Amino acid sequence: METLLQGFLQYIINSLQWGSFYALIAVGYTLVYGVLLLINFAHGDIFMVGAYIAFFISSMLITYLGGMAGGWTLVALAVPLTMLLTACVGVTLERVAYRPLRRKGAHRLYVVITALMCGLILENGNLALLGASRKKFPEMVDTIVLSIGGASITNLKLLVIFAAVAVFLFLHWIVTKTKLGMAMRAVSFDKFAVPLMGIPLNTVIVFTFILGSGFAGLAGLLFAMSYPILEPYMGALIGWKAFIAAVVGGIGDIRGAFIGGFLLAFIEIGVASVLPSSFRDLFAFSILLVILWIKPTGLFGVAKTTKI
Amino acid sequence: MLLSIENLYVKYGNIEALHGISFHVNEGEIVTLIGANGAGKSTTLNSIMRLPPPEAPRVISGDIKFRGQSILNVEPHDVVAKLNLALAPEGRRIFGNLTVMENLTLATYARKNDPDTEIKRDLDRIFDLFPRLAERKTQRSESLSGGEQQMLAVGRAIMTKCDMLLLDEPSMGLAPLLMYEMFRTLKQINQEDGLTIVVVEQNAKVALSLAHRGYVLDTGEIVASGAADELANDPEVKKAYLGG
Ligand SMILES: Nc1ncnc2c1ncn2[C@@H]1O[C@H](COP(=O)(O)OP(=O)(O)OP(=O)(O)O)[C@@H](O)[C@H]1O
Ligand SMILES: [Mg+2]
Numbered sequence: 190m191e192t193l194l195q196g197f198l199q200y201i202i203n204s205l206q207w208g209s210f211y212a213l214i215a216v217g218y219t220l221v222y223g224v225l226l227l228i229n230f231a232h233g234d235i236f237m238v239g240a241y242i243a244f245f246i247s248s249m250l251i252t253y254l255g256g257m258a259g260g261w262t263l264v265a266l267a268v269p270l271t272m273l274l275t276a277c278v279g280v281t282l283e284r285v286a287y288r289p290l291r292r293k294g295a296h297r298l299y300v301v302i303t304a305l306m307c308g309l310i311l312e313n314g315n316l317a318l319l320g321a322s323r324k325k326f327p328e329m330v331d332t333i334v335l336s337i338g339g340a341s342i343t344n345l346k347l348l349v350i351f352a353a354v355a356v357f358l359f360l361h362w363i364v365t366k367t368k369l370g371m372a373m374r375a376v377s378f379d380k381f382a383v384p385l386m387g388i389p390l391n392t393v394i395v396f397t398f399i400l401g402s403g404f405a406g407l408a409g410l411l412f413a414m415s416y417p418i419l420e421p422y423m424g425a426l427i428g429w430k431a432f433i434a435a436v437v438g439g440i441g442d443i444r445g446a447f448i449g450g451f452l453l454a455f456i457e458i459g460v461a462s463v464l465p466s467s468f469r470d471l472f473a474f475s476i477l478l479v480i481l482w483i484k485p486t487g488l489f490g491v492a493k494t495t496k497i
Numbered sequence: 498m499l500l501s502i503e504n505l506y507v508k509y510g511n512i513e514a515l516h517g518i519s520f521h522v523n524e525g526e527i528v529t530l531i532g533a534n535g536a537g538k539s540t541t542l543n544s545i546m547r548l549p550p551p552e553a554p555r556v557i558s559g560d561i562k563f564r565g566q567s568i569l570n571v572e573p574h575d576v577v578a579k580l581n582l583a584l585a586p587e588g589r590r591i592f593g594n595l596t597v598m599e600n601l602t603l604a605t606y607a608r609k610n611d612p613d614t615e616i617k618r619d620l621d622r623i624f625d626l627f628p629r630l631a632e633r634k635t636q637r638s639e640s641l642s643g644g645e646q647q648m649l650a651v652g653r654a655i656m657t658k659c660d661m662l663l664l665d666e667p668s669m670g671l672a673p674l675l676m677y678e679m680f681r682t683l684k685q686i687n688q689e690d691g692l693t694i695v696v697v698e699q700n701a702k703v704a705l706s707l708a709h710r711g712y713v714l715d716t717g718e719i720v721a722s723g724a725a726d727e728l729a730n731d732p733e734v735k736k737a738y739l740g741g
């Protein structure tokens with residue numbers, strides 16, 4: 190009995206942790222889709238770039254401040270710096286790849302292909318610049334294992350879950366209380382009426398990329414702290430999974446990205462706990478397929494109108 | 498002269514919608530554009546706002562001048578934010594996924610330097626004008642009735658704090674009493690604040706009673722113009738647009 194409860198608790202904790210990773214990445218897909226109707230297939234690789242940016246920032250922080258500041262101070266510095274720089278990468282992508290196409294009125298198909306190519310460029314650019322060798326992420330804080338009802342949870346897992354909750358609340362505040370956030374929702378409803386409010390469309394789009402890429406950077410940092418091996422293709426699979434999570438939740442809807450992310454994690458880890466791990470993705474994705482089969486627009490999705 | 502349209506030709510794809518129209522609007526005036534369906538009234542207003550295609554067509558030749566300066570190269574958001582023009586567009590185009598209050602708030606986006614008290618005063622004025630909106634501040638605007646959505650579209654345009662207000666069929670869907678009341682209020686705003694108004698209306702009689710001057714558009718050309726009361730008594734105009 191005792192062990193069953195322990196196992197269940199452990200399952201919940203692990204699912205919450207992975208759900209948080211998925212959610213933090215999925216929300217970037219959803220925000221960009223809500224505003225541009227673009228599936229930003231480069232987003233998984235922005236997460237990867239975020240992890241590498243986190244690697245360089247953390248290494249630097251440890252070199253220059255390691256003696257003076259505590260581990261958590263370093264993390265507190267690494268978070269905004271990583272988010273900021275990763276946001277710059279996202280905005281650059283928007284500027285050099287998507288905006289020119291938009292200006293020429295290119296069909297959505299070409300923009301999606303461009304996004305896929307941008308992802309490949311980021312992966313291979315990384316490969317070319319840093320080589321194929323894996324990077325070991327430096328340890329900024331000691332891992333502390335806490336025990337709840339026999340299940341173990343590390344301080345890092347708690348941090349990840351806390352980050353996902355905080356990002357959700359922050360985004361909710363942004364889209365309901367700030368004018369730029371309201372403008373994001375307005376763009377998703379009727380793009381052409383937005384300039385009539387005196388709002389530059391491009392400002393809204395750049396803001397969206399800042400948010401989405403910033404959170405991907407945060408996810409990259411937290412992921413690297415939890416699983417400290419970095420390689421150029423680390424964003425591919427997790428990116429696809431987060432994208433699917435966003436679609437299952439209802440792409441364009443912020444709640445959907447979070448629910449979808451957690452749902453995917455609970456299913457995935459649930460399957461892995463009763464079946465051999467080689468069955469994990471097969472079953473997880475089959476279940477998601479059934480959900481989409483029943484509700485093609487995703488859990489929170491509406492056929493048209495409301496996005497974000 | 499606040500606005501002048503000079504020999505404006507515009508096209509949608511290969512179809513020419515305006516064949517060289519010219520007209521002007523003076524500061525403090527109410528001017529109406531009337532004409533049959535498809536005459537080019539909305540095209541004219543959308544061209545002035547510099548909306549991108551497909552909403553507005555390409556200008557082939559001619560010019561649009563505001564305060565003496567050509568605005569053909571001004572970005573649409575700057576037409577609102579910097580030149581202080583506003584349009585309540587055809588079909589309302591309110592943001593249905595936003596609440597009434599959020600729609601009105603969004604319209605103040607470019608008014609970053611205005612004190613909150615001034616924005617509050619303007620909001621109160623909209624709610625005085627349309628008490629139905631005041632009762633529905635937190636309601637998602639797509640669930641408003643058609644007439645209420647029209648009130649929101651007009652209110653939203655006013656909230657941008659414009660010097661010149663363009664209205665594309667503002668009475669659409671409004672009950673007659675409310676329509677008269679809205680036009681009375683517009684007239685009042687015009688007289689008190691000197692707000693310049695260009696109004697496109699199906700109901701030519703009401704439009705001409707509100708306006709100082711009018712232009713009659715027919716398939717992309719201006720076929721008559723003059724003081725509103727003269728137009729209202731012009732036998733040709735009467736026959737074609739005022740039902741005899
Ligand atoms: N997006 C568009 N693409 C192609 N043609 C268009 C477009 N919008 C309008 N037109 C054409 O341009 C002409 C003028 O249209 P416009 O909407 O300006 O008329 P209107 O005077 O506002 O009519 P209504 O009273 O019906 O609103 C019409 O012949 C119309 O078919
Ligand atoms: Mg029209």
